[in-house]
Amino acid sequence: MAFTKEYLAEQRNMEWRAELRSQMKNKERTEIPRVVMPERDPMERAKKQRVEVNTGLSEKQAITEAKRCMDCVNPTCIDGCPVSINIPKFIKNIERGEFAEAAATLKETNSLPAVCGRVCPQEKQCEESCFYTQKLKKPAIAIGYLERFAADYEQESGKISLPEVAPPNGIKVAAVGSGPSSLAFAGDMVKLGYDVTVFEALHEVGGVLKYGIPEFRLPNSTVDVEINNLAKMGVKFQKNFIVGKTATFDDLKEQGFKAFFVGSGAGLPNFMNIPGENYNGILSSNEYLTRVNLMNAADKSFDTPVLLGKNVAVIGGGNTAMDSVRTAKRLGAERAMIVYRRSRKEMPARVEEVKHAMEEGIEFLNLNNPVEYFADEKGRVNRMRLQKMELGEPDASGRRRPVPVENSEYDVAADLVIVAIGVSPNPLIPSALPELKVSRWGTIEVDKETMQSSIPEIFAGGDIVRGGATVILAMGDGRRAAAGMDEYLKGIS
Amino acid sequence: MNKILTKEKFSGNVFRFEVEAPLIAKSRKPGHFIILRVDKKGERIPLTIASADEEAGTITIVVQKVGVTSAKLCSMQPGDCLADLVGPLGKATHIGKVGTVLACGGGVGIAPLLPIVEGFKKAGNRVISVLAARSKSLVILEKEISQWSDEVIIMTDDGSYGKKGLVTQGAEEIIKREKIDECIAIGPAVMMKFTSLLTKKYNIPTQASLNSIMVDGTGMCGACRVTVGGRTYFTCVDGPEFDAHQIDFDELIQRLGGYAEEEKAAFEDYMANK
Numbered sequence: 001m002a003f004t005k006e007y008l009a010e011q012r013n014m015e016w017r018a019e020l021r022s023q024m025k026n027k028e029r030t031e032i033p034r035v036v037m038p039e040r041d042p043m044e045r046a047k048k049q050r051v052e053v054n055t056g057l058s059e060k061q062a063i064t065e066a067k068r069c070m071d072c073v074n075p076t077c078i079d080g081c082p083v084s085i086n087i088p089k090f091i092k093n094i095e096r097g098e099f100a101e102a103a104a105t106l107k108e109t110n111s112l113p114a115v116c117g118r119v120c121p122q123e124k125q126c127e128e129s130c131f132y133t134q135k136l137k138k139p140a141i142a143i144g145y146l147e148r149f150a151a152d153y154e155q156e157s158g159k160i161s162l163p164e165v166a167p168p169n170g171i172k173v174a175a176v177g178s179g180p181s182s183l184a185f186a187g188d189m190v191k192l193g194y195d196v197t198v199f200e201a202l203h204e205v206g207g208v209l210k211y212g213i214p215e216f217r218l219p220n221s222t223v224d225v226e227i228n229n230l231a232k233m234g235v236k237f238q239k240n241f242i243v244g245k246t247a248t249f250d251d252l253k254e255q256g257f258k259a260f261f262v263g264s265g266a267g268l269p270n271f272m273n274i275p276g277e278n279y280n281g282i283l284s285s286n287e288y289l290t291r292v293n294l295m296n297a298a299d300k301s302f303d304t305p306v307l308l309g310k311n312v313a314v315i316g317g318g319n320t321a322m323d324s325v326r327t328a329k330r331l332g333a334e335r336a337m338i339v340y341r342r343s344r345k346e347m348p349a350r351v352e353e354v355k356h357a358m359e360e361g362i363e364f365l366n367l368n369n370p371v372e373y374f375a376d377e378k379g380r381v382n383r384m385r386l387q388k389m390e391l392g393e394p395d396a397s398g399r400r401r402p403v404p405v406e407n408s409e410y411d412v413a414a415d416l417v418i419v420a421i422g423v424s425p426n427p428l429i430p431s432a433l434p435e436l437k438v439s440r441w442g443t444i445e446v447d448k449e450t451m452q453s454s455i456p457e458i459f460a461g462g463d464i465v466r467g468g469a470t471v472i473l474a475m476g477d478g479r480r481a482a483a484g485m486d487e488y489l490k491g492i493s
Numbered sequence: 494m495n496k497i498l499t500k501e502k503f504s505g506n507v508f509r510f511e512v513e514a515p516l517i518a519k520s521r522k523p524g525h526f527i528i529l530r531v532d533k534k535g536e537r538i539p540l541t542i543a544s545a546d547e548e549a550g551t552i553t554i555v556v557q558k559v560g561v562t563s564a565k566l567c568s569m570q571p572g573d574c575l576a577d578l579v580g581p582l583g584k585a586t587h588i589g590k591v592g593t594v595l596a597c598g599g600g601v602g603i604a605p606l607l608p609i610v611e612g613f614k615k616a617g618n619r620v621i622s623v624l625a626a627r628s629k630s631l632v633i634l635e636k637e638i639s640q641w642s643d644e645v646i647i648m649t650d651d652g653s654y655g656k657k658g659l660v661t662q663g664a665e666e667i668i669k670r671e672k673i674d675e676c677i678a679i680g681p682a683v684m685m686k687f688t689s690l691l692t693k694k695y696n697i698p699t700q701a702s703l704n705s706i707m708v709d710g711t712g713m714c715g716a717c718r719v720t721v722g723g724r725t726y727f728t729c730v731d732g733p734e735f736d737a738h739q740i741d742f743d744e745l746i747q748r749l750g751g752y753a754e755e756e757k758a759a760f761e762d763y764m765a766n767k
Contacts, residue, residue, distance in 0.1 A: 201711050203530060203537075203577040211713075240579040242711065246516050267713035271725060278718050278725065278744055280751035287714035295536060295708070303561050304536035304708075305755035379747035426712050427730055 002084040008075065017071060017092050026070050030132075034139040035065040042359035049298055049330045050215040053356055054118070054148075059099075062149040066095035069141045072131050077143060080129030082476030083110045083184065087126060091146055103154035104161045106147060111187030112180065112226045112475065114155060115209060117148025118218050120472045121350050155225050165233050166193035171489060172256045174199060176243045176429065179207020180471045181263035181462030183227070184478030186235045192486055197236040197257075199243050204294060207265060209471070211294040212286070214323050216330070217353075220293075244432025249458075259457040259485050262444060263478060266423040266463030272315070276373030277419075281307055281381040285314070285324045285420035298331055309416025311335045313384060315370055316420035317347040322357050324418045329360055333416070336362050341369040341389050341402040367391075369402065371409065373417065384414045425464050433458070443467050450484025451477055459485050494574040495529075498551060504630040506558040507601060508567050509543070515550030517542070517580045523588060523608035524702065524734055527552070527580030528710040531565045535576060538562050539707045541605030541679075541733070542581065543634070555604035555633065560756050561763045582710045583733045586700070588612040592674035593619040595667055595697070596642070597660050597688050599680025600626050603633050605702055606679045607641075613677075614641040621667055622646070625660035625684070629653040660684055661691045673697050678737060682749060686742035693738045701737035703728045706751060720744050 011017070038055045039045075045053050057065065069091045077087045086105055093102035106113035122144035127133060130140035154160055171194050175182035178200040186196045204210050209223045231237065243249065249260065269284035271277055288306070291297040297306035312328040314321050317340035329336040338357070340347060343366050347354060358364070367389045374383040388408035391400035425442040437445045437454035444453055444460040451459045461477025463469060499511040517527060526541040544553045558567045569575075586609050594613045598606035603624050614620045620641060625648040626632045632647055632654055639645050647655025648663040656663065660680070667673065668691070676699040678688040685701040692699040705717035705728040717728035722739035726732065 201579060202709060203579075211709075240577050241516075242579065242582070245581055246520060246579070248520070265713075267709075267711060268727070268730075269713070269715045271715070271718075273725065278720060278748065280748060284715040287708060287716050290708050290714055296534070302534045302536075303531075303565075303759065305752045305759065307752070307755070379750070428711060 046360040076129045077126045080126040099153040102150035114151035169193040175261045177264040178205040181474035181478040184475035185261045188482035199241045201242045211290045262460040263462045267426040268424040279375040279381040282417040312416045313414040314418045321420035322353040346399040451481035495578040518545040521581040522585035523612040524586030525581035530577040543604035557601045595676040596622040597678045599684035602680030611641040623663040689737035699737040
């Protein structure tokens with residue numbers, strides 16, 4: 001569903017874009033320094049769970065940043081975007097002050113722009129393939145900040161444009177799970193005229209965007225606006241419904257569903273299986289974040305409890321680990337620590353998240369690995385034994401392998417330990433479909449182009465296929481699956 | 494929203510509810526559980542399904558007032574709606590023709606035992622049920638269990654009904670009397686622990702249905718971790734039933750108390766402001 005080169009050229013040759021290009025010399029454009037995202041003061045924000053860290057660009061800042069973009073003949077940035085946003089077109093719309101038009105451009109291919117503008121690792125995608133990064137060796141255009149600016153402008157204006165939707169074709173399709181892959185899938189399918197129902201097991205729609213990512217990084221209200229847009233376009237949402245359990249795939253086929261997209265996520269947290277790991281006070285990042293984000297456990301007027309810690313250790317170095325440790329800090333931890341077995345350089349978390357964590361006073365115990373936990377007489381963890389690590393040869397992931405340093409164990413006080421070392425695919429769907437082909441890790445095997453599984457009417461994407469990735473890669477899968485399913489359904493009708 | 498249709502008081506703290514849930518009534522099997530949320534600020538709690546009426550589109554749950562959520566639930570009336578109800582969750586009980594089945598239920602654990610007893614009886618087994626509770630008023634569902642049992646033995650701690658003694662005493666009498674091919678134990682963790690120790694002594698395969706702490710109930714959070722045979726399992730997706738002789742009951746009991754302080758404080762707060 002990516003745009004053709006001809007279409008992009010045609011759009012670029014439109015009069016207004018040519019006019020904008022002529023207004024300023026490229027040399028002048030490249031001399032503008034990259035905008036800095038305004039942020040709340042670290043000491044102030046580290047006390048509040050629901051206050052966003054980044055406050056967003058002003059109109060003036062956005063227009064100036066948009067001027068840096070040279071509207072390249074060959075926009076390589078688009079190749080770096082998993083959902084193929086027409087990046088120069090939206091940025092040039094910002095430059096000329098047509099912010100609503102910029103938002104509409106985003107929504108041509110991205111059903112969740114306000115989300116992606118906040119949580120995408122742009123530095124590894126569009127911004128990495130930007131001409132500035134590649135050829136000028138200068139900081140890239142702040143594409144992510146601009147995406148957020150345009151999407152927020154539209155949300156705040158209250159005048160939200162909906163993408164064009166084809167006349168209903170009456171064909172029922174389902175998405176299983178309501179996270180980013182399913183929402184992207186649903187957005188594309190409803191635009192094509194399909195009758196789309198999204199089934200969600202929890203009592204809230206949004207998947208990881210709701211239960212996982214904290215509000216200081218992605219406010220729930222931002223997610224809800226985008227979900228409401230999908231509902232206005234005609235997508236139906238069914239909460240508290242587990243496909244394969246509440247009703248089987250066959251039951252749904254009897255109700256007229258012709259094809260299914262499975263975006264059920266990688267909802268099975270990994271643990272290290274070390275001694276003492278089942279003591280109270282040791283929990284998965286999924287549990288901790290779900291209690292705080294989805295169940296509002298830190299708010300006394302809600303019934304769900306959450307354990308608070310004075311010395312909180314979060315095991316892992318990814319974005320989820322950063323989300324967990326920064327949440328612990330906000331809930332009052334005196335010492336909030338990351339325990340990571342490699343060094344800062346190998347950390348999978350986004351640079352921005354690590355920077356924010358450091359500003360907020362998070363301690364980093366890098367090149368350390370827990371080997372055992374100890375508890376008090378009630379069974380609540382009170383101490384962890386860490387082993388020092390050093391880096392050896394690169395492993396299959398290309399990162400240098402952590403190697404334990406002998407006789408380096410030492411103990412650190414910890415009364416809350418959050419394990420954020422990754423997730424495994426959720427077994428519910430594969431166990432409901434014995435004939436579905438899965439890998440030995442439990443991920444669903446699909447055709448990489450069409451996302452079709454071994455069962456023709458079942459498509460899949462996101463973490464249930466990838467085993468653990470990003471919001472935007474999941475959305476890219478959802479879009480490819482929509483295109484693949486559309487082709488498949490046209491073929492059989 | 495799931496409407497409460499009927500409410501029956503078993504004792505001061507134990508109630509039976511019949512709740513509208515047509516899809517679950519149709520798809521549930523013995524051993525399955527549901528997760529519900531009382532209201533928009535409520536927590537998600539797991540409850541095993543006691544019975545279901547597919548035609549009426551209802552399921553039955555039995556609730557004991559122990560904390561904020563169960564107290565809120567027990568104060569609800571027919572016509573009220575639960576904010577959320579999802580299921581059926583967990584793996585269904587493996588029911589086959591094994592010969593003679595000994596079904597041990599303790600307290601509100603008798604409720605989830607009911608569909609399993611029914612299942613084993615319908616599969617052609619001889620079923621002997623041992624129901625145990627602190628005192629007479631806490632012995633629930635005796636009539637329903639009797640309907641699917643060849644024999645029912647009642648045990649109470651205080652001797653106010655049936656025989657005086659623990660579930661294990663009743664069970665051991667049966668085990669000594671005749672050959673038991675399989676045992677099912679559902680109830681408080683301590684009761685299951687001692688039932689398991691008893692049947693291990695006699696080499697009787699035993700299943701226990703665990704009531705671990707859960708949040709989502711779909712495998713996502715891992716709050717319900719339990720050690721079985723030295724390996725960690727998730728009660729929600731791998732259970733709720735496991736080989737009782739392999740379960741680390743002491744760890745289970747410790748983990749059930751993982752939020753005890755928070756729960757106690759919240760309950761006191763709730764009762765004070767009621």
